[in-house]
Amino acid sequence: MEETNTFRTTSEYEGKRLDQFLSEQYEEHSRSFLKKLIDDGSVWVNGKNTKAGYKLREDDEITIRLPELEETDVIAQDIPFDVVYEDPHLLVVNKPKAMVVHPGHGNPSGTLVNALLHQVKDLSGINGVKRPGIVHRIDKDTSGLLLVAKNDEAHRGLAAQLKKHEIRRTYLALVEGVVTEDGGRIDAPIGRDPKNRIKMAVTDRNSKKAVTHFTVKRRYAKHTLIEANLETGRTHQIRVHMAYIGHPLVGDTVYGRKKQALTQEGQMLHAYRLAFTHPIKKEDLSFQIPLPVYFVKVLRKLARR
Structure with a gap:
């Protein structure tokens, strides 16, 4: 069934784009989905339809109508996981x-x-x-x-x-270079790269707050294994943040080196720990899994050097 919600903006949202505001209220929906609702006339600001790029003012009243979901046309496939x-x-x-x-x-x-x-x-x-x-x-x-x-x-x-930010997501990542600090906190906003719209970047333009905490787990001759905890969850956050401080992920040809010597299988990043409160049972749950074979092979190769 359809769902209608109304928000009233405060001074902290002054000047923010309408689609950006809605994406912060509905993180479970993609920004393109919310923009389509705006374009289709399912969002009103002070009783009137407007554009996704409308700059909000204090005390604006925003009403959004979320449509009834259609039957999915995505096919079921017998793929193991x-x-x-x-x-x-x-x-x-x-x-x-x-x-x-x-x-x-x-x-x-x-x-x-x-x-x-x-x-x-x-x-x-x-x-x-x-x-x-x-x-x-x-x-x-x-x-x-x-x-x-x-x-x-x-x-x-x-x-x-x-x-x-109550779901605790922890990753293991192999990065280029030797990280000299034992750990750190990267607080740098992330948004679309102004020069390349298919990439993300640390930028002040149309960006969101992004915070990554990292701890060094092991140093190799020219690489470092780190543990990264997400305080926020932006697109490509760990990849962008580690490249920003000069230690891009091994295997990441988008934010790191174009030519990779250790692996040709993409970035060395593994989400190995997850902790959250069960939304119905209210129990605290925590899960941890070992490194996959592809990751272990690269680490063994580095340990022999």
Whole structure:
């Protein structure tokens, strides 16, 4: 069924774009989905339709009508994946490297969503027909733990925790160069790269606050294994932040070196730990998985040098 919500802006949102404001209120929806609602006339500011780029003022009244979800046209596919935890409300899965999370341009099939539809009877519908059950994402070439909601109540609870930064996501990453500090905090806003719209960048233009904490786990001759904790969850956050401080991820040809000597399989990034409060049972849950084979092989190669 349709859902209608109304917000009233405060001074902190003065000058912010309408689509950016809505994406902060609905992190479970993509910005393109919300922009389409604006373009289709399902969003009103002070009773009138406006454009996605409208700059908000203090005390603006924003009303949004979320449409009833359509039946998904995404096909179910028998693709194996590891289920780390499952109950009637949610799953924690171990996404393999090279698997896209949900269908999109250029990836209509072979995704985690295609696999979920085959293996799981019910998935939440909050995130739209192309992304049923998907609470958060990790990149195609990032492996590791991912939360999936089976119903809308669980999805809303998990999305609320995500928005409040209460879901603790920890990654292991192999970066270029020797990191001399034992750890650190990177606080640098991330938005679309003004020079290349398919990339993200540290920028003050149309960006969001982004904070990454990291700890050195092991140093090699010319590389460093780090543990990274996300305080926020921006697109490509760890990749962008580590490149920003001069230590791009090994294997990352987008933000790091174009020619890679150690691996040709994408960035060395693995989501190995996940902790959150169960949205229905209110129990604290924590999961940890070992490094995958591809990651271990590279580390063994470095240890022999």
